[in-house]
Amino acid sequence: MGNKGLTIVPLDLGTVTGIDKSIFTLRENQGVKVDVPCLAWVIKGGEKTLLVDTGPCDAQWAARYHRPLAKRPDQELDQALAKIGMPAGEIELVIFTHLHWDHCFNLEWLPAATFFVQQSELAYALDPLPADRKAYEAGLPGIQPPWQGIGDRLKTVEGDREVIPGVRVIHLPGHTPGSQGVVVETAQGPWVIAGDTVPLYENWDQDEDSRKIPGGIYQNLFDYEASLGRLIAVGGHVLPSHDPRVTERTLFP
Numbered sequence: 001m002g003n004k005g006l007t008i009v010p011l012d013l014g015t016v017t018g019i020d021k022s023i024f025t026l027r028e029n030q031g032v033k034v035d036v037p038c039l040a041w042v043i044k045g046g047e048k049t050l051l052v053d054t055g056p057c058d059a060q061w062a063a064r065y066h067r068p069l070a071k072r073p074d075q076e077l078d079q080a081l082a083k084i085g086m087p088a089g090e091i092e093l094v095i096f097t098h099l100h101w102d103h104c105f106n107l108e109w110l111p112a113a114t115f116f117v118q119q120s121e122l123a124y125a126l127d128p129l130p131a132d133r134k135a136y137e138a139g140l141p142g143i144q145p146p147w148q149g150i151g152d153r154l155k156t157v158e159g160d161r162e163v164i165p166g167v168r169v170i171h172l173p174g175h176t177p178g179s180q181g182v183v184v185e186t187a188q189g190p191w192v193i194a195g196d197t198v199p200l201y202e203n204w205d206q207d208e209d210s211r212k213i214p215g216g217i218y219q220n221l222f223d224y225e226a227s228l229g230r231l232i233a234v235g236g237h238v239l240p241s242h243d244p245r246v247t248e249r250t251l252f253p
């Protein structure tokens, strides 16, 4: 069952510049510097319009707490949504693949939205290990994570669940404890927005032995490998979270 008319529109919300590629490909490509987009996704054609992830903070904040980020005005979330004919104020549902800084900012543009995150992700984000505090902007003096400003509009999900007909979340722990993917039923079968479980296309389909390559940032590598296995079992096409090639298209499938 499910709505077969669903489509996915990628949003390019800024470019992380000069990042070491080994951040995305575990134990490979050390010293190779790349520029990568921070992607979000709009799922169109369903009974409600859905946004998956909300992009990074502004460039100044990123430079101070995270990494160099280049962001044009038209890469602000509200402008990027307006450009595809989707007023930010009308977005009803948002799914966070996880709560790292480059996936969950700009919530002030989404006053009408309800937000979904895995329970295990929220629990960890509230009290991460010291090494993960910056990525979550949690547990640091003087700042608080952006999602703490949306109160009870932030809802938790445990495990796999249908969000609207034709769209379901699947728990993909590994990159973070509560990472999740979003499976979208399209006219061409399932397309999966994988979050940082698959940051680049080459994590998924470039290895000569068709081995899947985990990203270089992980909280639990056993869970990560099992989640890659889950994605294989789902089948269909995988959409990576930071691959520049995504921006060559305006619509999937």
Ligand SMILES: [Zn+2]
Binding pocket: 098, 100, 175, 196
């Ligand atoms: Zn991440």
